[in-house]
């Protein structure tokens with residue numbers, strides 16, 4: 001079997017919901033992946049930041065294998081001996097009182113929205129079924145019906161209605177729009193501190209702090225979707241820390257398992273998370289011992305290997321290197337830590353051909369929003385590898 005055969009097979013039997021590069025991966029280790037032809041690549045996507053710890057981190061693999069040899073799933077109808085520790089360690093690491101464990105990022109978003117609504121009715125006193133949640137234009141919060149109901153991207157929503165009501169979009173980065181959109185029925189404001197899928201959009205300085213202040217003043221919960229930006233990616237454990245902002249609810253997923261399996265969580269304090277009563281929420285696989293053991297190991301790697309600090313240091317180095325490239329195509333390099341967007345000039349258009357050229361040179365990156373190339377390598381990347389990558393990127397993007 002060759003690359004084209006695998007692609008044909010997949011395209012025959014699986015929905016065409018993605019636009020992958022023509023590369024079929026069969027192995028990964030650290031920052032590297034290999035395709036079925038044996039060619040080696042630097043992974044500069046990290047599965048949309050789910051691989052902050054790199055591919056197959058040995059400590060996480062060890063925890064996974066060890067747990068697989070004992071018990072993998074108990075359901076929450078019984079307790080297991082891993083989840084209590086994950087819950088404690090994750091709360092202690094992030095500074096929140098309690099969490100809800102889910103599987104995918106979209107489910108964490110759903111849990112966050114349910115939590116905000118619950119608080120809105122039971123604590124804020126919003127009349128039944130009137131709760132509103134303010135969201136941002138060009139957001140990405142996942143693909144469930146509710147997550148697409150929040151979206152402002154027509155392709156994500158069209159022909160999938162009727163959608164979930166109760167959401168009000170405002171422009172991202174616009175503080176006045178937030179203030180104007182708040183009503184007595186507003187339960188929460190949901191935002192990504194940096195919009196990843198939206199094209200690595202960093203809001204203006206001071207935005208997060210201003211948002212926090214407005215939410216406090218109007219008794220509105222601040223919900224941060226840190227599924228892509230969290231767990232070290234931007235150079236802090238959470239991107240909101242760049243402005244010393246503590247959201248009321250934080251959503252995490254992706255790197256929470258170091259790329260081993262889908263694991264996600266919504267974190268908050270007692271006043272919100274303590275409102276849940278048995279039966280109000282749940283998930284068969286949420287908090288399963290396998291996921292819990294894996295997430296505990298994945299979090300230990302982030303802390304022990306100081307991945308947030310690494311992301312900050314390597315991200316600065318990487319962005320400096322990219323900015324030094326004399327390019328006729330690039331309009332702007334933006335991002336934080338190792339979440340980097342190379343924005344092409346309008347007249348250059350499509351980022352796809354550049355991604356294909358990078359692929360030929362052994363770098364896997366993917367376009368977001370057509371004109372942005374996102375570079376988000378695993379946070380364990382070294383200066384030497386970055387030097388090599390910057391050189392290759394310069395041949396593709398330089399004069």
Ligand SMILES: *Cc1c(COP(=O)(O)O)cnc(C)c1O
Nearest residue numbers: 104105106140141142225227228
């Ligand atoms: C990836 C992502 C999600 C959805 O996560 P899934 O695991 O794909 O459901 C939600 N929000 C943000 C910001 C993301 O990047």
